[in-house]
Amino acid sequence: MDITFIFFLGLFIALIGVIPPGLLNMTAAKISLKEGHSRGIVFSIGVCIIVMVQTYIATIFARYLSNHPEVIDILQRVAFVIFVLITIYFLFIAKNQPAKQTTPKMRSKHSRFFHGIFLSSINVFPIPYQAYMTITLASFGWLKFDQISIISYVAGAASGTFVMLYVYIFFFDKIKEKSLTTQKNMNRIIGGITGIISIVTLINIIKEF
Numbered sequence: 001m002d003i004t005f006i007f008f009l010g011l012f013i014a015l016i017g018v019i020p021p022g023l024l025n026m027t028a029a030k031i032s033l034k035e036g037h038s039r040g041i042v043f044s045i046g047v048c049i050i051v052m053v054q055t056y057i058a059t060i061f062a063r064y065l066s067n068h069p070e071v072i073d074i075l076q077r078v079a080f081v082i083f084v085l086i087t088i089y090f091l092f093i094a095k096n097q098p099a100k101q102t103t104p105k106m107r108s109k110h111s112r113f114f115h116g117i118f119l120s121s122i123n124v125f126p127i128p129y130q131a132y133m134t135i136t137l138a139s140f141g142w143l144k145f146d147q148i149s150i151i152s153y154v155a156g157a158a159s160g161t162f163v164m165l166y167v168y169i170f171f172f173d174k175i176k177e178k179s180l181t182t183q184k185n186m187n188r189i190i191g192g193i194t195g196i197i198s199i200v201t202l203i204n205i206i207k208e209f
Helices: 003-018 023-035 037-066 069-093 109-122 126-139 147-175 183-207
Strands: none
Touching: 003 037, 003 126, 003 147, 023 037, 023 109, 023 147, 037 109, 037 126, 037 147, 069 183, 126 147, 126 183
16 A cells, blocks of 8 residues: 555544544644744644554554454444434534633743643543544555554554644634634534544444444
8 A cells, every 4th residue: 555645544534533623623723822833833743643552553443353353343332322322412412511620831932842742641531532533444455553653653653643733823813713713613513523434333343244
């Protein structure tokens, strides 16, 4: 498989995962607004280093699961149910309540770098997300679990994360007053993404029958 294609797969999957406003991208945007773009970028670099580690762990876990198809079948069905429930929650149940987020006051670039490492470390969502997505990509024959492919995918995931954080950093001040960032539309974005993942999962399950 072309490593360039695998790189862009990782980039695209990571972009999708970081699009919804959350702790990491909103923190990067706030740091940029309060302390300047350079510190926001330093924070983002710290985040991406941990993302690389998390994605690598996820792909190794996915490689193990790929050798145990009976486990994958169970996980796919469980994941389908979970994603459907999440989609229903965010599209129809979640209330329009603003989420309060606080960030520690750190001033130096070095502290912002370690701030990014710390927040990314406690955000473990990328591990199950990437594990599931890499298994799905492998089931379509788009990803092989050899070392070069894994490294290429990991590099793409880190790049995709950085690109989306970069977008938040430089454009947040232009969109912060618009409806895109309201809680209601955040819920719709998240629900739409999980809905798409649910459809892909369902197609994958049907293919196995």
